Amino acid sequence: MNLNSVRAIYLFEMHRTRRTLLQSIFAPVITTSLYFVVFGAAIGARIPEIEGVSYGAFIVPGLVMLTLLTQSVSNASFGIFFPKFSRTIYEVLSAPISHFEIVVSYVGAAATKSVIVGLIILATAGLFVPLHVEHPLWMLLFLLLTSITFSLFGFVLGIWADNFEKLQLVPLLVITPLTFLGGSFYSISMLPPFWQTVTLFNPVVYLVSGFRWSFYGIADVHIGVSIAMTFFFLAVFAAIAAWMFKTGYRLKP
Amino acid sequence: MHPIIEISRLSKTYASGFKALEAVDLDIRRGEIFALLGPNGAGKTTLISIVCGLVTPTSGQVTVGGHDIIRGYRAARSLIGLVPQELTTDAFETVLATVSFSRGLFGKSPDPTYIEKVLRDLSLWDKRHNKLLMLSGGMKRRVLIAKALSHEPRILFLDEPTAGVDVELRRDMWNLVRKLRDNGVTIILTTHYIEEAEEMADRIGVISQGRLILVEDKQTLMHKLGRKQLTLQLEAPLDRIPDGLAAHKLELAGDGHELVFTYETQGERTGILPLLQDLREAGIGFRDLQTTQSSLEDIFVSLVRNGR
Ligand SMILES: Nc1ncnc2c1ncn2[C@@H]1O[C@H](COP(=O)(O)OP(=O)(O)OP(=O)(O)O)[C@@H](O)[C@H]1O
Ligand SMILES: [Mg+2]
Numbered sequence: 001m002n003l004n005s006v007r008a009i010y011l012f013e014m015h016r017t018r019r020t021l022l023q024s025i026f027a028p029v030i031t032t033s034l035y036f037v038v039f040g041a042a043i044g045a046r047i048p049e050i051e052g053v054s055y056g057a058f059i060v061p062g063l064v065m066l067t068l069l070t071q072s073v074s075n076a077s078f079g080i081f082f083p084k085f086s087r088t089i090y091e092v093l094s095a096p097i098s099h100f101e102i103v104v105s106y107v108g109a110a111a112t113k114s115v116i117v118g119l120i121i122l123a124t125a126g127l128f129v130p131l132h133v134e135h136p137l138w139m140l141l142f143l144l145l146t147s148i149t150f151s152l153f154g155f156v157l158g159i160w161a162d163n164f165e166k167l168q169l170v171p172l173l174v175i176t177p178l179t180f181l182g183g184s185f186y187s188i189s190m191l192p193p194f195w196q197t198v199t200l201f202n203p204v205v206y207l208v209s210g211f212r213w214s215f216y217g218i219a220d221v222h223i224g225v226s227i228a229m230t231f232f233f234l235a236v237f238a239a240i241a242a243w244m245f246k247t248g249y250r251l252k253p
Numbered sequence: 254m255h256p257i258i259e260i261s262r263l264s265k266t267y268a269s270g271f272k273a274l275e276a277v278d279l280d281i282r283r284g285e286i287f288a289l290l291g292p293n294g295a296g297k298t299t300l301i302s303i304v305c306g307l308v309t310p311t312s313g314q315v316t317v318g319g320h321d322i323i324r325g326y327r328a329a330r331s332l333i334g335l336v337p338q339e340l341t342t343d344a345f346e347t348v349l350a351t352v353s354f355s356r357g358l359f360g361k362s363p364d365p366t367y368i369e370k371v372l373r374d375l376s377l378w379d380k381r382h383n384k385l386l387m388l389s390g391g392m393k394r395r396v397l398i399a400k401a402l403s404h405e406p407r408i409l410f411l412d413e414p415t416a417g418v419d420v421e422l423r424r425d426m427w428n429l430v431r432k433l434r435d436n437g438v439t440i441i442l443t444t445h446y447i448e449e450a451e452e453m454a455d456r457i458g459v460i461s462q463g464r465l466i467l468v469e470d471k472q473t474l475m476h477k478l479g480r481k482q483l484t485l486q487l488e489a490p491l492d493r494i495p496d497g498l499a500a501h502k503l504e505l506a507g508d509g510h511e512l513v514f515t516y517e518t519q520g521e522r523t524g525i526l527p528l529l530q531d532l533r534e535a536g537i538g539f540r541d542l543q544t545t546q547s548s549l550e551d552i553f554v555s556l557v558r559n560g561r
Contacts, residue, residue, distance in 0.1 A: 002327070002360045004357050004358075004360045004361060004362055005357065005358050005359070005360050007357060008354050008356075008357025008358045009358065011357075012354050015350070016345075019345060083343075086341060086343070086344075087339060087341040088341045088342065088343050090307055090335070090337055090341065091335075091355060091358060091400065092358065093306060093307050094305040094306050094307055094330060094333070094335050095330060095358045095359055095360075096326065096327040096328070096329075096330040096331040096359060096360055097327075097358070097360070098327075248309050252306075252307060252308055252309050253267055253268065253308055253309070
């Protein structure tokens with residue numbers, strides 16, 4: 001492992017984050033606060049407890065997950081798309097650094113940022129509802145794993161996208177709907193049986209369910225399944241990234 | 254001594270089907286300044302990009318410092334500094350940050366003293382806290398050179414380093430290149446201008462339409478290419494070249510209104526003075542005169558036409 005190179009890219013990316021601190025940290029915090037005001041306070045007051053958890057508290061894991069996914073995807077995709085777009089990527093591609101190291105640095109930086117934002121969101125949530133985390137270590141593991149997995153997805157997206165529209169459309173048209181339909185704001189068991197089955201094809205269900213389990217011990221699918229699925233997604237995205245580098249897809253003519 | 258770069262049978266066909274390089278063989282000697290000359294689209298950047306790992310070769314082999322650029326990419330690439338043709342910089346970074354980043358990226362541990370030296374050599378030290386987007390084009394070019402030098406490369410690629418650069422920077426750049434060469438760095442530069450190659454290079458390669466047409470020592474090549482033409486506009490037209498001038502290898506042009514004399518610029522004597530003397534003796538007067546140097550494009554055309 002070429003640590004100097006990895007550190008250089010990682011710190012460069014973290015520095016970029018610091019430069020855009022306002023939009024990268026405050027924007028998600030404000031968005032999440034709005035969700036709490038609308039869903040938690042206004043609507044939540046009329047919704048009964050779900051499996052013994054107040055609605056306001058019930059949506060916390062889903063909201064954090066929503067932020068994690070969108071942040072990871074947008075950070076990581078932008079992180080690699082921009083140098084590709086501005087052509088400064090020539091330097092990284094000509095450096096004595098392996099594909100794996102490139103991925104580790106970019107994805108590592110994006111995931112770090114997501115974890116930070118996720119924790120801040122969690123703290124913000126604590127201002128609105130009493131927080132309770134039953135399995136803190138599992139909670140952190142899910143936080144970390146989701147950030148890495150979807151930063152990797154963002155990285156792949158950033159290499160694939162050849163214009164800004166694609167870069168923005170995918171999170172908007174894929175990630176956000178999947179998250180909303182993935183049980184962030186409701187329990188899957190509230191759906192009619194047919195839709196319960198359909199929902200199982202939505203990867204986000206496994207993430208939200210596992211994450212919620214680490215908070216309240218309640219889950220839509222078994223925790224083991226959640227973890228296995230998360231690793232499965234990680235493996236899929238890693239395989240795509242590896243293929244992209246191997247073939248030089250949209251990176252090397 | 255073993256060549257520092259060995260390129261053999263290197264070909265590149267882009268996805269579009271365009272053949273940018275065809276079976277290029279080239280050895281770069283350790284410590285030399287090599288100029289790669291060629292018109293637009295000849296394949297200069299493609300060749301450099303393959304050696305630096307930015308473009309995947311279609312076939313052929315390249316070794317750098319004895320390391321295959323694919324199997325031994327780490328060792329090969331850490332020897333190379335690349336200054337690309339395009340001015341691509343991270344707009345929001347500062348000069349110092351971006352140059353320090355390059356050093357780390359190439360696996361070297363931080364060395365502020367060395368970075369300071371590089372920045373001072375390139376007159377960038379005073380601008381080290383400036384954001385790159387505030388720099389002029391020439392300054393950005395300097396930054397790209399500083400980035401390439403930040404990791405103490407043994408080989409430096411300069412892809413059209415003097416495109417859009419003023420006289421002062423050009424002079425600075427040549428001084429820097431000479432200094433680097435004195436420190437044992439091998440330098441490969443591309444250019445459209447034969448004068449530039451003449452000024453700097455030890456050896457010159459000419460590439461056209463993806464083929465390396467010739468590689469030669471500068472002295473030899475300059476001798477071959479360094480032809481000039483002197484055109485005399487005559488006061489009175491001639492219908493043939495007078496016998497007294499036969500020794501001068503003259504040509505008549507412009508319906509006998511012009512006399513064209515071709516001579517070697519590198520020669521000991523150009524032969525212009527004796528010619529003028531003989532003209533006076535023959536009583537041939539001229540109104541005006543001009544000299545022209547065959548352009549690089551002409552030279553390429555004749556090289557390509559004459560085969561290899
Ligand atoms: N990614 C690509 N896909 C298809 N064709 C390409 C690609 N990159 C370059 N080419 C073509 O390959 C040829 C050689 O390009 P290259 O950039 O190597 O030329 P060059 O000698 O550097 O020219 P210049 O002096 O203009 O910089 C050109 O005709 C160019 O259009
Ligand atoms: Mg070029």
